[in-house]
Amino acid sequence: MSSINVLMNNLEKLKLFKIKENINSYLDMMADGVKTPMDAFSEMIQMEVNHKEDLAIVSCVKIANFPFQRGIQDFDFSFQPSLDKNKVMDLASLRFLEKTENI
Known part of the structure; x- marks a missing residue:
C-alpha cells in the first residue's frame, strides 16, 4: 500500500475530513514551491479546526431545538x-x- 493511501486512510480514521479533502492540492502547492510545508500544515490544520467549530455550532443549535435562527x-x-x-x-x-x- 502506498504512503498516500495510508495517509488517506489515517485521515479518514481520525475524521480529519477537510484535510483529506484538500491534501492533494496542498501537496501540489508544496511540490511547486508555492507553500512551505509549515505554511501548508498550518493552513490545513486551521481549516480543520474551523470545520470542527462550525460542526459544533450546528450541533449545539440543533440540540437547543430553536424554532428558527x-x-x-x-x-x-x-x-x-x-x-x-x-x-x-x-x-x-x-x-x-x-x-x-x-x-
Missing part, C-alpha cells in the same frame, strides 16, 4: 426606531473587546 443582520431596526443601528452594529462587531473598553 436569526442573526443581527435579520433585526428589523424600523420596528424599534429608538435604536441607533450604527451603534448596535458597532457593538455586534465586538470591536470594544479588542480595545479592552467598557460599553
